[in-house]
Amino acid sequence: MYTLYYSPGAASLVVHLVLIELGAEHTLRRLDTAAGEHKRPEYLALNPSGLIPTLMVDGEPVTEAAALLSLLTERHPEGGLAPAIGTPTRAAWWQWTMFLANTVQPALRHWFYPEDVAPAGPSEAVKQSVARRVEAMFEQIDRHLRGRRYLLGDRLSSVDLYLTMLMRWSRYVPKPATDWPELRRLAIEITSRPSWKAVYEREGLSEWYPER
Ligand SMILES: N[C@@H](CCC(=O)N[C@@H](CS)C(=O)NCC(=O)O)C(=O)O
Structure with missing residues (x-):
């Protein structure tokens, strides 16, 4: 429980x-x-x-x-949301879990909480620098997704769900994740799942259903 x-x-x-x-x-x-x-x-x-x-x-x-x-x-x-220990895709699943947690999520956090890195106040230069870093990460992930349905290839896993939450957060940055075609495609697929609709209903959310 x-x-x-x-x-x-x-x-x-x-x-x-x-x-x-x-x-x-x-x-x-x-x-x-x-x-x-x-x-x-x-x-x-x-x-x-x-x-x-x-x-x-x-x-x-x-x-x-x-x-x-x-x-x-x-x-x-x-x-089935993660490859079993010892299977070939397990390393990739760990890599994406850590990349999203250690690199993408903190960068997006800096956007929402610029005082974490600029206690004197969020200067425009800091915000621009955070935005460019986030864009470089989305570019990298979008490139990886070319020819792959999900981050791990043809199987859905927790990292696709994690990425979709982070993409949702990016709706406030100047160039949001859905500006990239593969990221947009993945976002549309994940937000079409019954679990996404259920979570929105239970948390009282409505904004950010990427457009088809
Ligand atoms: N590394 C933490 C970060 C969690 C985090 O930044 N949560 C935000 C909400 S998205 C929060 O609690 N913000 C309130 C605050 O910073 O005071 C995790 O992944 O659980």
């Missing part, structure tokens, strides 16, 4: 999506970030970083979205 601490559209979205895709029983605890609920002692006791998401797994808190995706795919192998 799982309990997901989430905020609509935040990094919790992909964990929520994967829970639905896997058919894993779970409950939801919405955090009111405007009221600072994620910085209160009760929540910090679960997630000392004061960040979202946190997933309670058998009564224990586990944090970091990418770690949660890995854990859930491992605990629910029948869901």
